[in-house]
Amino acid sequence: MVSRFSVTSSERRRAWPGRAYGLRPNDGMNRKTYFFFRFLQLAATFLVILTLLFFLFRLALPDPTTALVVEGLSQEEQQLVREKFGLHLPLWQQYGIYLKNSIFLGEFGTSFHYKAPVAPIVFEKFLNTMVLMVVSILISYTLGPALGVLLTWKRGGKLEIGGIVTGLVLRSAPMFWTGMLGVMFFGVYLGWFPTSGMRTLPFDSTGFLDTIFTLDFLHHLILPAFVVSIYYMGLPMLIMRNTMLEIMGEDFIELCRAKGLKERVVMYRHAARNALLPVVTQAAITIGLAVGGQVVVEVVFSWPGLGREMLQAVRTSDYPMAQATFMLMAFMVLVMNFVADALYGVLDPRVSIPREGR
Amino acid sequence: MAHRFNSKKLTVICAVMALAFLFSAGSVLGGEKVPAIELITTTEAYDPIRYETAFLIADSWKQLGLDVNVRPMEFSTILQRFYNEQDFDMVILGWSGRVERLDPQHFLGTLHSGQSTLGGNNPGGYNNPEYDALFDAQQAEFDVQERRELVLKAQKIAMADQPVDILFYRDEVVAYNSARFANPVVMAGEAFYNEWMPYSIKPLGDKKILTIATQQEPDTINPLASTSVWGWKFMRMVYDKLVRLSPNIEPLPSAAESFHDVDETTVEVVLRKGMTFHDGKPVTAEDVKFSYDYFISNDFPYFRPFLSVLESTEIVGEDRLRFNLKSPFAPFITVTLTQIPILPKHLWEGIEEPDQLAPEAIPTVGSGPFVFDRYERGQYKRILKFADHYMAEEMEIEGMDYMIYADAEGVLTGLLTGQADMSAWRLEPGQIPLAEQNPDITVVAVPDFGYYHSTYNLRRAPFDDRDFRRAVAHAVNKGTIIDVLLSGRGEPGNSVIAPVNGFWHNPDVEIFDFDLEKAKSLLKEAGYTWDEAGKLHFPKK
Numbered sequence: 093m094v095s096r097f098s099v100t101s102s103e104r105r106r107a108w109p110g111r112a113y114g115l116r117p118n119d120g121m122n123r124k125t126y127f128f129f130r131f132l133q134l135a136a137t138f139l140v141i142l143t144l145l146f147f148l149f150r151l152a153l154p155d156p157t158t159a160l161v162v163e164g165l166s167q168e169e170q171q172l173v174r175e176k177f178g179l180h181l182p183l184w185q186q187y188g189i190y191l192k193n194s195i196f197l198g199e200f201g202t203s204f205h206y207k208a209p210v211a212p213i214v215f216e217k218f219l220n221t222m223v224l225m226v227v228s229i230l231i232s233y234t235l236g237p238a239l240g241v242l243l244t245w246k247r248g249g250k251l252e253i254g255g256i257v258t259g260l261v262l263r264s265a266p267m268f269w270t271g272m273l274g275v276m277f278f279g280v281y282l283g284w285f286p287t288s289g290m291r292t293l294p295f296d297s298t299g300f301l302d303t304i305f306t307l308d309f310l311h312h313l314i315l316p317a318f319v320v321s322i323y324y325m326g327l328p329m330l331i332m333r334n335t336m337l338e339i340m341g342e343d344f345i346e347l348c349r350a351k352g353l354k355e356r357v358v359m360y361r362h363a364a365r366n367a368l369l370p371v372v373t374q375a376a377i378t379i380g381l382a383v384g385g386q387v388v389v390e391v392v393f394s395w396p397g398l399g400r401e402m403l404q405a406v407r408t409s410d411y412p413m414a415q416a417t418f419m420l421m422a423f424m425v426l427v428m429n430f431v432a433d434a435l436y437g438v439l440d441p442r443v444s445i446p447r448e449g450r
Numbered sequence: 451m452a453h454r455f456n457s458k459k460l461t462v463i464c465a466v467m468a469l470a471f472l473f474s475a476g477s478v479l480g481g482e483k484v485p486a487i488e489l490i491t492t493t494e495a496y497d498p499i500r501y502e503t504a505f506l507i508a509d510s511w512k513q514l515g516l517d518v519n520v521r522p523m524e525f526s527t528i529l530q531r532f533y534n535e536q537d538f539d540m541v542i543l544g545w546s547g548r549v550e551r552l553d554p555q556h557f558l559g560t561l562h563s564g565q566s567t568l569g570g571n572n573p574g575g576y577n578n579p580e581y582d583a584l585f586d587a588q589q590a591e592f593d594v595q596e597r598r599e600l601v602l603k604a605q606k607i608a609m610a611d612q613p614v615d616i617l618f619y620r621d622e623v624v625a626y627n628s629a630r631f632a633n634p635v636v637m638a639g640e641a642f643y644n645e646w647m648p649y650s651i652k653p654l655g656d657k658k659i660l661t662i663a664t665q666q667e668p669d670t671i672n673p674l675a676s677t678s679v680w681g682w683k684f685m686r687m688v689y690d691k692l693v694r695l696s697p698n699i700e701p702l703p704s705a706a707e708s709f710h711d712v713d714e715t716t717v718e719v720v721l722r723k724g725m726t727f728h729d730g731k732p733v734t735a736e737d738v739k740f741s742y743d744y745f746i747s748n749d750f751p752y753f754r755p756f757l758s759v760l761e762s763t764e765i766v767g768e769d770r771l772r773f774n775l776k777s778p779f780a781p782f783i784t785v786t787l788t789q790i791p792i793l794p795k796h797l798w799e800g801i802e803e804p805d806q807l808a809p810e811a812i813p814t815v816g817s818g819p820f821v822f823d824r825y826e827r828g829q830y831k832r833i834l835k836f837a838d839h840y841m842a843e844e845m846e847i848e849g850m851d852y853m854i855y856a857d858a859e860g861v862l863t864g865l866l867t868g869q870a871d872m873s874a875w876r877l878e879p880g881q882i883p884l885a886e887q888n889p890d891i892t893v894v895a896v897p898d899f900g901y902y903h904s905t906y907n908l909r910r911a912p913f914d915d916r917d918f919r920r921a922v923a924h925a926v927n928k929g930t931i932i933d934v935l936l937s938g939r940g941e942p943g944n945s946v947i948a949p950v951n952g953f954w955h956n957p958d959v960e961i962f963d964f965d966l967e968k969a970k971s972l973l974k975e976a977g978y979t980w981d982e983a984g985k986l987h988f989p990k991k
Contacts, residue, residue, distance in 0.1 A: 208808060287869075288863070392859070408526070
């Protein structure tokens with residue numbers, strides 16, 4: 093049986109979400125059932141990730157007490173530390189405790205390195221990372237697609253060639269290099285922006301919001317956000333351009349033009365809206381992955397974020413910290429994918445979940 | 451069909467047999483081929499110097515007919531293989547020069563057979579009863595001159611056996627802003643990050659708070675939980691100790707007014723009068739006894755090596771304490787008394803599980819020269835001068851800020867842009883010329899007594915052979931390592947006690963010059979042979 097929708101290029105890219113569960117669009121599954129299935133899938137995936145993380149770190153990383161040898165601690169003292177960490181228990185028992193704590197109690201344990209509860213540290217670093225990443229992603233996913241439309245509009249001109257080349261170069265330039273250039277030129281040579289940290293030290297603040305709602309913070313944010321934005325901008329710009337080129341061949345665009353609409357209106361209101369779907373998916377995934385921060389940028393600008401924390405956790409075999417940070421990242425990617433799915437319906441009514449009796 | 455004898459065939463068979471005989475005779479003359487050696491080192495990213503050193507050694511050893519495979523590994527994996535599993539042929543690692551290691555106890559201990567079990571500090575498995583006896587004797591010898599003789603002798607014996615090749619001592623190159631501050635004192639192994647720099651440094655302008663750019667961060671500021679040197683290097687500014695080591699490494703009374711040994715197993719300490727904690731409460735003998743007991747009763751791993759010898763602490767009068775030792779232990783004053791911080795009893799005694807404290811619940815009150823002000827993880831720490839400290843008048847700065855950077859580049863940029871006044875730890879070789887170009891920045895090189903070494907697994911051939919080890923010691927070009935890899939900022943190694951540790955170093959230890967011909971002739975003397983391909987074979991058994 094042929095679908096009653098004509099299959100457009102944008103639909104081809106995104107199949108009916110219920111198909112994964114063996115349901116066809118006109119099976120009459122309603123929104124609730126769909127989200128229920130989707131949630132089950134999310135939970136199962138998350139459980140698998142939790143398990144993988146637990147065993148991955150324990151198998152791949154050296155014993156966390158190894159580093160204490162360098163501090164001159166003998167085997168006996170290392171054993172003491174191991175018992176404090178609970179590492180003397182059999183692996184299955186550790187796994188049980190881990191699952192119980194992380195799922196039912198929402199506890200992520202005590203960091204081996206910091207000897208302090210993991211959750212507040214992760215939360216603090218998470219906010220620091222997100223404030224940088226969200227600002228950068230907002231900038232790049234606003235300007236990027238807009239530029240993508242412009243490139244399609246000016247197809248064949250010098251602007252298009254220039255835009256594509258610039259986009260590719262920015263996308264390929266490693267951030268440690270652009271970051272260092274930024275520090276050298278704007279920080280050291282011109283002296284316009286500070287080169288490290290989130291605030292001029294020492295500063296007093298009552299909390300996270302108090303820290304970031306200041307001009308001083310903004311001053312510190314500009315340079316790293318600029319470096320991250322120009323890196324992120326290339327992708328949505330190029331995706332937008334490619335999708336737009338396909339859309340421009342569709343009949344309805346011709347109709348719009350025939351109606352005598354202005355080219356700007358055709359481009360931005362009609363074509364762009366239809367081309368936005370792949371960009372939205374990309375944006376959601378980018379935000380999900382952004383939890384891990386950009387380690388390189390965090391190092392170059394000494395930004396106290398989660399990326400540096402993840403790296404250090406792996407280096408010091410800090411299992412609880414590594415588990416919590418990677419768990420958070422996996423969780424964000426899963427949730428943001430879910431959000432992207434849900435957003436589809438809003439952006440493009442054709443892929444919305446059919447209601448019963450429709 | 452009759453079999454026809456083929457004389458041609460016979461000739462071939464004879465020739466083959468003769469050849470086979472010749473080859474077997476060759477292997478009878480020498481022993482088996484020396485197996486390929488796996489040389490474990492750090493990755494290039496972790497430490498380019500150790501990485502390159504491994505290839506330098508491999509290249510010269512190949513000229514001796516050895517097969518050497520360099521295996522760069524993640525640092526923690528190396529530690530695991532080396533210390534916990536002892537699964538290695540040869541490893542390049544280092545010991546950092548921490549001030550309590552100026553006492554020969556720790557470094558000599560890395561060659562004691564008692565430390566050769568899994569996880570011990572002697573993973574190579576060196577076992578020389580004569581050396582062990584000297585080691586045991588020196589740690590029980592309270593007479594410093596007598597002890598020195600024993601320490602020198604122990605070094606000489608061990609280094610002649612070459613269970614480990616001490617490669618080099620690397621200078622710490624640090625920098626400070628000499629337009630703003632003058633006269634920071636440096637200490638071997640600690641550079642600027644020592645206990646005396648805050649007293650010696652003089653502010654030249656209005657800036658009275660010294661800003662230090664650092665990459666290193668404490669793991670925690672809980673004195674009952676920190677197991678890293680960077681935790682303690684920071685906390686010792688806040689907490690006072692009975693004794694501190696002077697820049698010339700002499701034990702100086704600090705919170706103690708005086709100390710002396712009553713007999714071989716008893717040390718008596720008289721407490722300084724009129725000291726207070728940062729919260730205004732007086733420092734008493736009770737607090738000192740509490741601190742020592744508390745670390746022992748909590749079985750705090752980091753201090754166990756220093757405290758395991760302590761039997762009991764007793765108060766024998768107002769301001770007077772006695773430490774009773776289980777057995778004579780010479781480093782008790784220079785190591786133990788200089789390590790253990792004095793904690794305020796009134797703040798700690800009610801805490802049940804002190805190592806489980808949440809960061810905000812940690813009491814940060816000490817009686818040291820600085821008052822803890824704040825610590826923002828990953829960003830900065832601040833400590834301020836304690837006006838009521840007995841040495842407060844000798845300090846001209848008002849406090850110290852530590853700005854935490856993510857990498858060495860950040861530290862240098864901080865110095866060059868004037869955001870920071872001093873680097874906490876070493877600059878990378880490539881950064882040194884950049885720092886030197888800046889007229890405000892003064893670069894200082896400080897010799898280290900920590901050392902980099904290649905340790906052999908003495909349980910495995912060929913390293914179980916003393917002659918082999920002595921021969922290959924001549925095939926390590928330490929001059930090139932210093933000149934090329936360290937740009938001249940270092941000293942070639944010869945003993946576990948570095949020359950800069952002048953009192954304990956033995957200048958008469960055997961020196962193994964770089965001389966490939968000598969290495970070959972020593973191998974030959976020991977009965978090693980080379981086959982046609984130039985590969986080294988063991989002596990005939």
